[in-house]
Amino acid sequence: MQAFNDLADFSNEEINALLELANRLDVSPEPTALRGKVLSLLFLNPSLRTLASFQAAMTRLGGGSFVISPDMSIHGLETRPGIVMDGTAAEHIREAVPVIASYGDAIGIRAFAERKNLATDLAETEFNSLTDLIETPYINMESAMNHPCQNLADWKTLDDLGIPANGGKFVLSWAYHPNALPLAVPSSTLYMAAKRGMDVTVLRPEGFALPDSIMEKAGAAAAASGGSIRESEDRAEAMEDAQIIYAKSWSSTTAYGDKNGDRELRKGLESWCVDDDWFENAASDCRFMHCLPVRRGVVVSEAVLDGPRSVVIHEARNRMLGQMAVLHQMLGSGS
């Protein structure tokens, strides 16, 4: 495997094979599989789960990793092309990224969306500008529109819960948050659920529809897998018979990159906090999913998050297991 960048690059069979491997590694450790192998971890944005789970994954397979993150003194990395570096930044990504990559057998890169221009972010301009600099195998640890490690973990979680691939009812719901958050998780989660073949409803208020190209990509995946996607602003209708509600806040797409416009749009939407009453029409064992971190009492009520519907810790642990499978395929002796 040369890159783990987007679930769309893999067939459903390949994803199922990864998840079988993840399950096998969970019960049958392989503590020498990646002996002497190094994973470079480059975070241009902060992290907790990704930071911890990748380090743990490499250790469990007998290898190791190192972390370069914005919290560290990395001289201030310059990203603009063609710049005269006479300011504070002492190093350009054109050197830093290939150098960091050269110390590892693979590199994980996290680079969030700039969130200035939607077309630029949809084109993955920034993330691609980084991976264009390297020839090492790489893993997308969250880019403008993708978060494949989260998607793989969530797919596994749906399997673990016995939610059927075809016929399973999955609601992806926008939730309130004081800030405008990236589109990577909602966009790639929609794609994951569609590709898995589920019946997916995107529940969101006006102004928060996902971009057309994202909806189209997911629609094509749904069609190929026997699933479906639709959008709704009506909570009761969307939640009918739902087996999963996957909550996430995201920025407005009509006021993308416009802080004030976005704030105006989310004004009065505080009731988009997933609470017990959301589940009235849902399947009785409907579960609550979220990628974390999550704001209690804002995105979801304490009652739901601490109650039996919540599988957020299970999802987070699956991050490590899914990544172990990816690393094993990417760096193991059979790779």
Add this chain to the structure above:
Amino acid sequence: MQAFNDLADFSNEEINALLELANRLDVSPEPTALRGKVLSLLFLNPSLRTLASFQAAMTRLGGGSFVISPDMSIHGLETRPGIVMDGTAAEHIREAVPVIASYGDAIGIRAFAERKNLATDLAETEFNSLTDLIETPYINMESAMNHPCQNLADWKTLDDLGIPANGGKFVLSWAYHPNALPLAVPSSTLYMAAKRGMDVTVLRPEGFALPDSIMEKAGAAAAASGGSIRESEDRAEAMEDAQIIYAKSWSSTTAYGDKNGDRELRKGLESWCVDDDWFENAASDCRFMHCLPVRRGVVVSEAVLDGPRSVVIHEARNRMLGQMAVLHQMLGSGS
């Protein structure tokens, strides 16, 4: 071993077995004992020795670790229960702690006392609120009143120095410091020395007596082991025939959580800086112990700290060896 939280949870035989293991691992490395095992390290307060020695300990046993610390971008962790998270904190410990624990085979947690209310801190309210969230084996890396890894290292240091368990004379002395420091080290060191069976004197000025419950817990341990404890404000009397002076500054217990009251009480106590003249009545080979970090010229004079009495570096290295024994028992094949 499910938890290493308090020396009081272990018999003297169990502690001696841990220290025998520590000695064995020092001379006979076992670089594959914890192959593929992961220790999660969660620091809610800063660290140098603990941070370094736990990472080194896991590597020496063939495993690995990862660190989550307040220096890193962990979104600002919210700790209050029942809060609506509409401020700056993006994640609650109720998610963060179980997630971090889920990536490891064991977790080490450091969470200092809040130092607002003595009863709350004596009850280990904050530390217990963290360990209540997890089912993984855990290690206390310093809580409000406990620092068992330091205690184990110090017990080993006393053994290494040939200080007798019964009949050994141990002085725990308050020392001056510009700031009010936690009670974890003095409280748990007193308990360690008492449990080891030594004759322990707590030397401290007025207002700095250790809490009653701490004195009682240590007294019971001393009685069971054939040791004794007493308190004194008289340096010359306390130091008579002392074989060990263990210096540490700590906050006032009468003005606990009251910054100004504490400052008032420590005013004029600058002479509580351990210097050569403290040793006039002591045993000729009386040693100086301290858990570090220590302020030179404030807590202890340069002459004493750089002289032959000081065993502080020896103590610090024993941190690693003791922790290797704990990790080996907690995570090794015989665990």
Add this chain to the structure above:
Amino acid sequence: MQAFNDLADFSNEEINALLELANRLDVSPEPTALRGKVLSLLFLNPSLRTLASFQAAMTRLGGGSFVISPDMSIHGLETRPGIVMDGTAAEHIREAVPVIASYGDAIGIRAFAERKNLATDLAETEFNSLTDLIETPYINMESAMNHPCQNLADWKTLDDLGIPANGGKFVLSWAYHPNALPLAVPSSTLYMAAKRGMDVTVLRPEGFALPDSIMEKAGAAAAASGGSIRESEDRAEAMEDAQIIYAKSWSSTTAYGDKNGDRELRKGLESWCVDDDWFENAASDCRFMHCLPVRRGVVVSEAVLDGPRSVVIHEARNRMLGQMAVLHQMLGSGS
């Protein structure tokens, strides 16, 4: 090997043996060579390449490392001797360095020049004050005047490029930079090239001559190896037939430690930015070397840095390989 501090401590045969080992480890990994071994990494100054490459090197050899750096809460380390520590610093290097060293089988230390007094820095006063505190084997990760890991990597790069040891033409050129930078890289690079037996020209403007003692040390090495050194302010003459231009900015030596005086001296020297026209008289395949980080458009033009002459990423990767050889000799079974 007890210390890797200065290329001058090794014969050319010993250096060639290290580089043979580095080449062997590159093609024939030894993922258990340093099983259970620990490298302590102490950074008193920031780092990217050194931080990443040492961690990767230890992992590749089956051991591990831990990092203590100024970005972390290390209580503020006090370095002054004989000080009463009643300010903000909570720990003195006299405890911190031996403790950190005691957890490792070897320690890497980075401590830049103070850049107040040239004689003090030439004497390596600060770095020696740290290594005097320990008995563990140590590696200089950049001190006031030395950067032996960079020098070893650069020597290997010259070998890899097929640049002859005797007769090879090496130009070390001062370059513009808005700030006064340390002398460690230019001083030790000059020594490396001279010791390798090359014909070395130091190209620099007035006020930026390297210190006499540095020139003399390099001159003696050149004489012993059949090489030569000379200085020039004339770019065209210096670059004639050059096979390597090694660019680096450094502080003025006539206004050393004098920020304003240095700024005055570098005023108007912006044309000391290596660009295509510098290569007019050079050998046709003349290469561009730099230790990184480098400021684009300031020290070197984008055209040169992104063009075929540049070998800066190759140099950086050689950091890891050279260090693997050093660690293998220092900590391996044959050490």
